[in-house]
Structure formats: C-alpha cells, structure tokens
Amino acid sequence: MIPPETTSKETTTDMSTERWQSDRTEAAAEAKESSAQDAKGHGVNIEALNAYYGDQLAVKNFSIAFPANEVTALIGPSGSGKSTVVRCINRMHEEIPGARAEGSVALDGMNVYEDGVDVTSVRRLIGMVFQKPNPFPTMSVFDNVAAGLRLTGARGINLRERVHRALRAVGLWDEVKNRLDKPGTGLSGGQQQRLCIARTVAVEPEVILMDEPCSALDPVATLKIEELIDELKDRYTIVIVTHNMQQAGRVADSTAFMLEGELIEHGPTTKIFTNPNDERTERYVTGKFG
Amino acid sequence: MQEVRHSYREALRDLEKQALGGLDLVTQALDRALESVSYQDVELAGMVVADDDRIDGRYLEVHQGVLSLLARQAPVASDLRILAALLHIIRCVERMGDQCVNIAKLVPLSGYESPKDKDILDSIERMGRHARSQVTQARDAFSSRNVELAQDLVRQDAEINRLNRAIFKRAVEIGDDVDTREWAMFMILVARALERVGDNTVDIAEQVVFVVTGLFREVSDSTPAADAVRPA
Numbered sequence: 001m002i003p004p005e006t007t008s009k010e011t012t013t014d015m016s017t018e019r020w021q022s023d024r025t026e027a028a029a030e031a032k033e034s035s036a037q038d039a040k041g042h043g044v045n046i047e048a049l050n051a052y053y054g055d056q057l058a059v060k061n062f063s064i065a066f067p068a069n070e071v072t073a074l075i076g077p078s079g080s081g082k083s084t085v086v087r088c089i090n091r092m093h094e095e096i097p098g099a100r101a102e103g104s105v106a107l108d109g110m111n112v113y114e115d116g117v118d119v120t121s122v123r124r125l126i127g128m129v130f131q132k133p134n135p136f137p138t139m140s141v142f143d144n145v146a147a148g149l150r151l152t153g154a155r156g157i158n159l160r161e162r163v164h165r166a167l168r169a170v171g172l173w174d175e176v177k178n179r180l181d182k183p184g185t186g187l188s189g190g191q192q193q194r195l196c197i198a199r200t201v202a203v204e205p206e207v208i209l210m211d212e213p214c215s216a217l218d219p220v221a222t223l224k225i226e227e228l229i230d231e232l233k234d235r236y237t238i239v240i241v242t243h244n245m246q247q248a249g250r251v252a253d254s255t256a257f258m259l260e261g262e263l264i265e266h267g268p269t270t271k272i273f274t275n276p277n278d279e280r281t282e283r284y285v286t287g288k289f290g
Numbered sequence: 291m292q293e294v295r296h297s298y299r300e301a302l303r304d305l306e307k308q309a310l311g312g313l314d315l316v317t318q319a320l321d322r323a324l325e326s327v328s329y330q331d332v333e334l335a336g337m338v339v340a341d342d343d344r345i346d347g348r349y350l351e352v353h354q355g356v357l358s359l360l361a362r363q364a365p366v367a368s369d370l371r372i373l374a375a376l377l378h379i380i381r382c383v384e385r386m387g388d389q390c391v392n393i394a395k396l397v398p399l400s401g402y403e404s405p406k407d408k409d410i411l412d413s414i415e416r417m418g419r420h421a422r423s424q425v426t427q428a429r430d431a432f433s434s435r436n437v438e439l440a441q442d443l444v445r446q447d448a449e450i451n452r453l454n455r456a457i458f459k460r461a462v463e464i465g466d467d468v469d470t471r472e473w474a475m476f477m478i479l480v481a482r483a484l485e486r487v488g489d490n491t492v493d494i495a496e497q498v499v500f501v502v503t504g505l506f507r508e509v510s511d512s513t514p515a516a517d518a519v520r521p522a
Contacts, residue, residue, distance in 0.1 A: 273362055
C-alpha cells in the first residue's frame with residue numbers, strides 16, 4: 001500500500017543506516033534493481049511496544065520477533081490490539097490523531113522509531129495490504145501497480161517490466177494481461193486484492209503487513225490469496241492479522257495470540273492449535289470465548 | 291481448474307507416503323524375524339527388536355502429522371477420511387512391528403539346538419510368506435484405492451488362519467519329548483504373532499474400503515469362533 005504523503009525516495013539494499021536517508025542516487029536504484037530478484041525478507045523485532053489512542057493504552061509492553069521469510073499470524077478477539085501492532089510496525093499508527101507509540105520496532109536491527117528516520121522509507125520497506133481491496137478508482141490496472149513506483153520516484157527502472165513482474169508474482173498476469181489499460185476497479189474483489197498486493201510487491205519491500213486481507217473475499221478468492229502468501233514468503237517476511245483462526249492455521253508458520261493489548265502466547269502454529277501453553281489461548285482457539 | 295491449497299495437498303500426500311512407508315518397515319522387520327526363526331539366528335533377532343524404534347518413531351511422526359493437518363487445515367470429505375484412515379493404519383503398523391518383536395524375542399528362548407518338526411517349520415514359513423504378501427498387498431490396495439484388492443485380503447487371510455490352526459493341531463499331537471514340545475509351544479506363539487499381522491492387514495483393507503466408499507464395513511473373517519485359534 002502506498003503511504004498517502006509519499007515523496008521522492010529511494011533506498012539501497014545494504015544494511016547500513018543510509019537506507020533510511022532520503023538521498024537517492026541512480027546507482028543505488030540500479031543496485032536495488034539488480035539484487036531485487038533474489039532479495040530476501042528481513043526479520044522484525046518488536047521490543048516493549050506501548051501504543052496509545054489518546055490516553056488509552058491499546059498495546060501493552062508488547063515484545064515479539066517476526067522471523068525473516070516466515071508468515072506470522074496475529075490472532076485474538078476484536079479490540080485485542082492486533083491491527084494496532086501491525087500499524088505500529090510501519091508507523092501508520094501515528095497517523096491517527098492523538099495516537100502515539102513508544103518502544104522499539106527494529107527491521108534488521110534498525111529501530112524505525114529512532115530520531116531522523118524517514119517515515120516514507122520505512123513504509124516503502126514495510127508494505128501493507130488492507131482488509132478491503134482499495135485500488136485507486138481512477139487508475140488503470142497498470143497504473144495501479146505502477147503507482148507505488150511512481151510515487152516513490154524510482155527512476156532508472158524499467159517500469160513496464162516491474163509492473164509485469166509484480167502482476168506475475170501475484171498470479172494475476174494471465175487474468176489481466178489483455179486489460180492492463182482498463183480500470184482496476186473493474187476487477188473482481190479477489191483480483192482487486194491481488195492487484196493491491198501487486199502494488200505492494202512492485203516497490204519490493206522487505207516486509208509485508210496484511211490486515212485481514214481476506215475478510216472481504218469469497219472462499220475461493222481467499223484460498224488464492226493464501227496460496228499467494230505461501231509463495232511470497234520465499235522473498236518477504238509476512239505478518240498477517242486475521243480473525244479467522246482457520247486461516248492462521250493454513251498460512252502461518254507461527255501464530256501469536258493477543259488479548260486486551262497483551263501478547264499471551266507466540267509459538268509454532270501447530271503447537272498453538274494442538275497444545276497451547278496458556279489456558280487463555282486454549283479457550284480462544286477452541287471457541288470457548290471470543 | 292488449477293490445484294489450490296497446494297502445500298496442504300502436498301502435506302497430505304507426504305503424510306500418506308510416510309504412513310505407507312511404515313508398512314515397508316514392517317515388511318523388512320517381518321523378513322528378518324522369519325529368517326531369525328528359520329535359522330535360529332539370535333543376532334538377527336536382536337536387530338529386529340532394536341530396529342522397532344524406527345517403526346515406533348514413524349508412528350509418532352504420522353500421528354503428529356495427522357494432528358497438525360486436522361488442527362490447521364480443517365480437512366473434509368475424502369481428505370478427512372484419508373486422515374482418519376492414516377491414523378488407523380499407522381496404529382496397525384505399530385502393532386505389526388510389535389508382533390515382529392514378539393517373534394524375534396522367542397528366538398533365543400527356543401534354544402540353539404532345539405529339536406525341530408519339519409511340518410511345523412514349513413507351515414510357519416508358509417505363514418510368513420503369506421503375512422508378508424498381505425502386508426504389501428494392503429499397501430498397494432491403499433495407495434491405489436483398490437477396493438477389490440482390499441477385499442481379496444480377507445480371502446488371503448483365511449489361509450493364514452488355516453495354517454495357524456494346523457500348527458496348533460500339530461503341536462498338540464507332537465509327542466512326548468519335552469524339548470520338542472517346548473519348541474512347538476514357542477512355534478504356536480510365532481504362529482499367533484503372524485496371524486495377528488494378517489489381521490492387521492485386514493484392518494487396513496477395511497480402511498481402504500472406508501476411504502473409497504465412505505462406508506465402514508467389517509470385512510474380516512467369518513470363521514466360527516469355535517473353529518479359530520484366536521486367544522483374546
């Protein structure tokens with residue numbers, strides 16, 4: 001997803017702090033381009049995160065590690081803070097008036113909340129897909145995918161190739177290759193959601209956050225997205241928020257259960273769904289409350 | 291339509307391979323157990339006992355794999371029947387492994403230079419060949435979802451039961467020599483273990499029918515109880 005107030009940015013793939021700065025060179029852009037093919041995701045470490053809406057503490061002293069190239073699901077009842085956590089990862093939480101976050105969210109050891117960090121760069125490296133497919137209504141299929149690249153001002157890249165590659169990566173190419181110039185909103189719900197994922201993938205982030213990506217989709221479209229998630233994890237680190245426990249079971253390598261803003265339990269998905277450690281997790285996954 | 295839920299399908303296929311591979315382990319154990327009986331090979335018998343850990347390990351793996359798929363993938367219809375059947379089959383595998391161990395443990399007990407009765411030994415060997423072919427047939431029937439092949443196992447099993455009774459009868463009438471009688475008693479136990487292996491293959495056959503038709507029918511033998519030598 002494209003952050004609303006994006007300006008011209010590009011980043012390098014090296015692990016130095018430079019990637020957080022906004023000075024972009026053509027060479028850096030090319031380096032990114034050439035290494036993007038075999039780019040691997042990077043882990044995210046959250047430490048002692050507290051997130052507020054005004055005075056209300058929505059996420060309490062939350063610490064977790066999202067391993068690279070794995071899918072981690074966040075489950076829990078409504079209001080447990082799942083969405084807030086993912087919105088803190090790419091600093092979208094603070095866009096809400098009165099909302100703020102404390103603590104550390106580190107991508108490869110770099111704290112995204114550190115002073116001087118460029119928020120737009122953070123959001124370019126940490127992409128997001130939302131509950132409701134939200135293609136830009138006035139844009140064609142092609143432009144929707146290209147939008148992120150254009151907004152981040154990535155120059156020196158083959159736009160057409162990048163867009164085509166992103167559409168292939170999300171399994172949409174065969175379905176839209178003959179209608180690239182038609183409006184993105186003309187696609188089905190499931191296709192629109194994959195289009196949004198293509199838009200996220202096109203800017204080649206390192207982490208993809210998904211907030212209930214399938215809750216507006218029918219079962220077949222849902223399965224396609226889940227398949228896609230399984231493929232995407234080879235290249236990205238994925239964090240998915242879901243109300244659907246079965247979905248967590250199907251797609252996630254590990255699952256974290258949240259309740260009232262706290263992390264109750266995080267472990268391998270099979271463990272969480274066959275023999276959780278915490279009584280509250282047991283009660284939630286067996287449907288005894290929620 | 292392209293295959294969806296690819297990794298789930300793959301996991302299901304792998305789990306089936308793993309469970310049926312357990313039957314290959316049983317075949318190996320059975321071969322060695324029978325050879326150790328025929329040649330009074332105590333060392334080989336020891337290996338059968340030691341290697342049973344592999345079969346037990348396979349049981350745990352498949353059991354865990356089935357639980358994981360049930361918990362995570364909410365399988366339905368034929369997928370659900372397959373998983374239920376695999377849980378059953380892997381239990382049969384584990385039991386058959388134990389029967390091979392039972393046979394192997396009798397080898398050192400029956401003595402190095404024990405007197406042997408050719409009739410009994412021949413019957414044991416014939417039973418062994420039957421049991422072995424039933425194990426492979428059960429495997430084939432399941433992997434090819436072949437109901438006829440599965441039902442044929444019941445017919446085959448009747449022969450094992452017949453041999454079991456024949457061995458019992460022969461042992462009862464074997465004569466007054468104490469050593470020979472003792473050996474014959476051990477052979478009754480070997481025969482019983484083989485008969486149990488045969489029964490387990492019939493259980494697997496029932497699972498084949500269940501997976502294919504969705505119906506559970508006990509297809510096992512209709513031998514009158516009084517006629518069968520089947521201690522509880």
